[in-house]
Amino acid sequence: MTIPVTKTTLDNGLTVVLKEMHHAPVASFMIWYRVGSRLEKPGLTGVSHWVEHMMFKGTPQFPNGTLDRLVSREGGHLNAFTWLDFTAYYETMPSNRIDLALAVEADRMINTLMTADEVESERTVILSERQMYENEPRFLMNEELTAAAFRIHPYHHEVIGDEVDLRSMTRDDLYGYYRRYYAPNNAIAVVVGDFDTGAMLSQIEALFGPIPSGEPAPPVLRQEPPQRGERRVVVNGPGDTAYLTVAYRAPAADHPDYYSLSLLNAAFAGGGSLGMFGGGGSNKSSRLYKALVDTELAAAASGGMTPTIDPFLYTISAVVRNGRSLSDVEAALDAELAQLAAEPITQAELDKALKQAKAQFVMAGESITGQTQLLGMAEAVVGDYRWFETALDRLNEVTLADIERARHSYLRKKNRTVGWYEPEAQRDEE
Amino acid sequence: MPDTHYPSPQTIHRTVLSNGITVLVYENFASQSVVIEGLVRAGALAERRELAGLANLTAVSLMRGTEKRPFAQIYEDLEAVGADLGFSGSDHTTGFAASSLVEDVDLLLDLLAQSLCRPTFPEQPVEQVRGQLMTGLAMRANDTRRMANLKFYEALYAGHPYGRATSGYLETIPQISREDLANFHARYYGPRGMILTIVGAIKAEAALAKITAVFGDWQNREQQRLPDIPAAVRPTKIIRIDHNIPDKSQADIILGLPGPRRSAPDYLDASLMNTILGVFGMMGRIGKKVREEQGLAYYAYSHLQGGLGPGPWAASAGVAPDKVEQAIAGIREEIVRIQTDLVAPEELADSQAFRTGSLPVSLATNSGLAGTITNMELYDLGLDYLQRFPNMVRAITPERIQAAAQNYLSAEQLVIAVAGAMDGIGSEA
Numbered sequence: 001m002t003i004p005v006t007k008t009t010l011d012n013g014l015t016v017v018l019k020e021m022h023h024a025p026v027a028s029f030m031i032w033y034r035v036g037s038r039l040e041k042p043g044l045t046g047v048s049h050w051v052e053h054m055m056f057k058g059t060p061q062f063p064n065g066t067l068d069r070l071v072s073r074e075g076g077h078l079n080a081f082t083w084l085d086f087t088a089y090y091e092t093m094p095s096n097r098i099d100l101a102l103a104v105e106a107d108r109m110i111n112t113l114m115t116a117d118e119v120e121s122e123r124t125v126i127l128s129e130r131q132m133y134e135n136e137p138r139f140l141m142n143e144e145l146t147a148a149a150f151r152i153h154p155y156h157h158e159v160i161g162d163e164v165d166l167r168s169m170t171r172d173d174l175y176g177y178y179r180r181y182y183a184p185n186n187a188i189a190v191v192v193g194d195f196d197t198g199a200m201l202s203q204i205e206a207l208f209g210p211i212p213s214g215e216p217a218p219p220v221l222r223q224e225p226p227q228r229g230e231r232r233v234v235v236n237g238p239g240d241t242a243y244l245t246v247a248y249r250a251p252a253a254d255h256p257d258y259y260s261l262s263l264l265n266a267a268f269a270g271g272g273s274l275g276m277f278g279g280g281g282s283n284k285s286s287r288l289y290k291a292l293v294d295t296e297l298a299a300a301a302s303g304g305m306t307p308t309i310d311p312f313l314y315t316i317s318a319v320v321r322n323g324r325s326l327s328d329v330e331a332a333l334d335a336e337l338a339q340l341a342a343e344p345i346t347q348a349e350l351d352k353a354l355k356q357a358k359a360q361f362v363m364a365g366e367s368i369t370g371q372t373q374l375l376g377m378a379e380a381v382v383g384d385y386r387w388f389e390t391a392l393d394r395l396n397e398v399t400l401a402d403i404e405r406a407r408h409s410y411l412r413k414k415n416r417t418v419g420w421y422e423p424e425a426q427r428d429e430e
Numbered sequence: 431m432p433d434t435h436y437p438s439p440q441t442i443h444r445t446v447l448s449n450g451i452t453v454l455v456y457e458n459f460a461s462q463s464v465v466i467e468g469l470v471r472a473g474a475l476a477e478r479r480e481l482a483g484l485a486n487l488t489a490v491s492l493m494r495g496t497e498k499r500p501f502a503q504i505y506e507d508l509e510a511v512g513a514d515l516g517f518s519g520s521d522h523t524t525g526f527a528a529s530s531l532v533e534d535v536d537l538l539l540d541l542l543a544q545s546l547c548r549p550t551f552p553e554q555p556v557e558q559v560r561g562q563l564m565t566g567l568a569m570r571a572n573d574t575r576r577m578a579n580l581k582f583y584e585a586l587y588a589g590h591p592y593g594r595a596t597s598g599y600l601e602t603i604p605q606i607s608r609e610d611l612a613n614f615h616a617r618y619y620g621p622r623g624m625i626l627t628i629v630g631a632i633k634a635e636a637a638l639a640k641i642t643a644v645f646g647d648w649q650n651r652e653q654q655r656l657p658d659i660p661a662a663v664r665p666t667k668i669i670r671i672d673h674n675i676p677d678k679s680q681a682d683i684i685l686g687l688p689g690p691r692r693s694a695p696d697y698l699d700a701s702l703m704n705t706i707l708g709v710f711g712m713m714g715r716i717g718k719k720v721r722e723e724q725g726l727a728y729y730a731y732s733h734l735q736g737g738l739g740p741g742p743w744a745a746s747a748g749v750a751p752d753k754v755e756q757a758i759a760g761i762r763e764e765i766v767r768i769q770t771d772l773v774a775p776e777e778l779a780d781s782q783a784f785r786t787g788s789l790p791v792s793l794a795t796n797s798g799l800a801g802t803i804t805n806m807e808l809y810d811l812g813l814d815y816l817q818r819f820p821n822m823v824r825a826i827t828p829e830r831i832q833a834a835a836q837n838y839l840s841a842e843q844l845v846i847a848v849a850g851a852m853d854g855i856g857s858e859a
Contacts, residue, residue, distance in 0.1 A: 128750060131679035237677065
């Protein structure tokens, strides 16, 4: 049984996606802006994420400190996240108070103040967030790995931004960026939960309709040229544990190969590797796990794909077991990938990956917040919520030949960047 | 939302099987899936220091082989249907959590029952999991947040079972033999005191019949009770632990003291006091102080454990190494303030409204429902707890908040643990 989704566009360009679900007296409202680190230029890396923080600092109608309080005291929770392609804000509320979420988001789409004092206070919070990530070896490695994989495209830098830019960016940089991209024609409103579609649409029109549209977001012209050979990155740092990530250039979410490569990954790496619906369990019966973890070379191994507007990365990652070496784990992975070429994914493995996809899809369906996120992400990345709603059908159309073609096209050494996190302690022993 | 929509004695189907297992079934046809969770009364309280980590290693080894299936087959069967099942050991209990499509619930229950009741702890797969845990402990040693936590517990609960890490230590995990696992399982795993909650798209009678079929005949005449948990002693002064992890950008702080048990008569007062202090909005007064006013941290909050024993009240924050002392001072000021000044009626009303109003959101998923229902049973709250909860929260006064703060908090009798690059800490204090 599929619950119908209503999609419409207001005169000012705001895309609206509504899905009624009445199993719990809860509704979730999200607003997605088609702006993320993908649109950032050097000198302003991290600006999308910092603007997201500033969006909680208040407007004349909802002054600083009142947003959290108003939503929380109604039993709701609110948060936001920034990614490569989008910035999204949400409130999940008891459904009889979801009007508060609409009012808050319509107001802060245009009225956020961003005083210079608040920007300065938040600068140290943002730097603290970056330092928290830097404490994690895998962040340090992934930052270098992604930078090596993308020489030209803005996917090159982390969403949090480079420290130099976080230290130098000004209030006007942040505010100008906000005014440039926060406009209804660059946004998607998604509501899922216990409401009436007609009444909800009227409310959205009343609150968001008067907001004038802005200039459309520019295309990203700096697309990455094809890769011409394997790239390698080594990061040294504290700790006793080594980490390996192998990242292949992968197709964009709207590319026909995206489904084939996703299923190859799900069949090869297992568990939650599909990366379409969230969730997913263990991957101990996968080829990847058997090759790296059962052999006691790695403590964990996984594959990862994420839907993006422009081509991004398919990653295979492993935590090297204490006493084992990065080169041994990498060699075992390469041997298993060679084996995958010699013995392609079987029908039984494909069936299993499809069943896992179905289970993940169904389980995602019971979370109202989760549904809101998946519909919104599909709209923000592909421009069509049905990308998520019909994903199972698309996956079911993929053939073994499609999967083998995807393997041959994408899992090539010349198409990859290999990252090593090598603890200082181990390097010094050499 | 009318309180009658919450799970209640009318909608939670509670049955105690003849072997002592309490089964709780709640129907939810929102999606074609089920969540199963629960616990047995096997935990780290029974461990000796030399074998710290035994309860958890036993828990994570349950699926390494059963009488019916070897390791590879367990995961082949589980993953072939996209289901999930896992176990973890803590101080008082060993918990399990599982989910699947409803069409696969028979398989899920069989895998759960076989793992729980008939594990074989085969040599090779157990060695594999031991190696993975050892790598995990090496990762912990390099993780500022986890090490601050470890050092906090060791100092606050010195000589108390809570002072041992349930995940064990690099020197204890290799000492645990296959026989230790089998003996621990034989001694403490059993139906007595076990709770099993199932929520999802299945009729209560059908669910109960399936559960009875796989668990009804489980017996363990040797099942022992865990030792009683001793009282925890509050520190008499500030005990400061600085743990050096070189080359880290951020230092993590955790400070606190032993808190009330879930069964304490004023537990809810203390819990609401903690909501005001370190939860409400963007992490309560502590978040407001350390993140908003001081601009020091990305995260700052407090937590009240309130379990079967005297778990802690603790505040946590991650800050630049040269801001550690400033953040600690800020948190201690907030402790003093909530003890000294009565909370304003409006601030109290905000947190009361948050606690009662957020129930629908927390009960909107199968796993949220299952966790809530399991806790109602574990802490003996009564199946009508959710009906009574809003009025209990609304009855709390500013005076009761202050009394709880005075009873359970202190700015002078604290353990303060900090983990990070020590060469930077204190330089700008």
